[in-house]
Amino acid sequence: MDSRFKQLVIDNSDSIVQKWMNEIDSLKSGNYTAAISDELYESTNREFVNVIFTSIRNQGSTKAVEDFSEKIINLGWPLSYITDGLQVFRRVSTDYLLTQSDQVDSDYFSNVLTSVDNWVEPIIRELVNEYSGSWEHILSLQRLALQELSAPLIPVMEGITIMPLIGTIDTERAKLIMENLLEGAIKHNSEVVLIDITGVPVVDTMVAHHIIQAAEAVRLIGSTCILVGIRPEIAQTIVNLGIDLSNFPTKSSLKKGFTKALEITGRHVVDIEAKQNNIEQIMDSLQGE
Template structure:
């Protein structure tokens, strides 16, 4: 049905490629320009053209085409090309193809039957390709974000044994409900695994402590207490202390310090130890 489009694209690939890269570079994001070389543009656009041609002339079945389309979508997601840049690129390529075919009189007068009309077929082809690529891009993006979120959660709440029976959990970044659950699980598993008598929850790297965050931290500390360990909250900066007071959050059941160093000194004292300077 679209073999004439495929033939035109294949026969004029070099010309279309050059014009398309030129148009893409006019609309590119500065972030893309900083990492995308001319070779990368050419390779990616050539791959896209080959993908279109294989779809248009029917040389591949649907499963093969869908597989290649997913691979292509994953590639452009990993390259960091935003969706608005992709959609603009598809539109530019379609416009270049349309102008080229009209210039070579490959578009004829309108037919009585809409399905035979070149304009109708062109719009139908463009809509089909556009929808498939945007859908594949969205699916790949969601999958990538989900994998990154999972990896971040796995790495963002480690319980680190520092001394015998003393462990530290450094928290960095925003704490939401999902991450709070991960923190709780890591704490409970780690306390038992490392036989921690004292656990220091370090919030130095947490930018905002509001009612919800404080609630999650108190819950985590209470869970640590229930499994027989002493929780400590360290890294309380002046602005966070003021926020906690203004919110009326009760931390009386928690040992608190403003630095990890002071917290470690308290933890050693609680386990009947201290750091002494070696003489000589």
């Protein structure tokens, strides 16, 4: 019976596809696909229904399913587009098969439902699994890219490096900060490392603990760590929490921290213009004598 139903659906695919397209089009307005152009929506729908019929004809073939699920992800369309489309196909195919018999009894009705389910359920599983797998892969790549950018160590001059931190610091990111600090300090032969927390919205006990651990680790390899970017509200929070930051220097701004780093490395900022004026005054004085 299933093979007969399958052949009926395949032989009358044009009629079923047209009914499917009409119902899918009615879902477009007011839902997740409303902003999609009509041309792209129609071409994708036709590709979708072709994938469905290809899967029915060649049960066990997953290449078309894999390619289509990857395309939907690249388009940025939600998983509900796939599930809605397959539910519409289930309904349209069932209605069509029920109209092909003059006498529909319970056995016939049951056989139709079972046959359609046997076609649609494997496609749903394949598409959902492929979609989910591809989406997880993309997310993992994005997560790795964000991690690489989330804790950069920037050498600004010989012996001085800066690590600007932006956003929330959790345990996983704190571990990455620690690794980058140690590797970068050794790689750049840093005497002073500035940790800039200007872009960190909240400094609680956990965040402060992670920062203290990172600073202590830097100290153990022979470098000095300076915490900069401590805003008034952050300072008040640190005091209220009883967090001890007395073991390494802290500054309110990156500018002040950089000046301190120059002092630690035996350098200082010189006002070139003022110095030039002093030299000119001395020269004028010597010439007057």
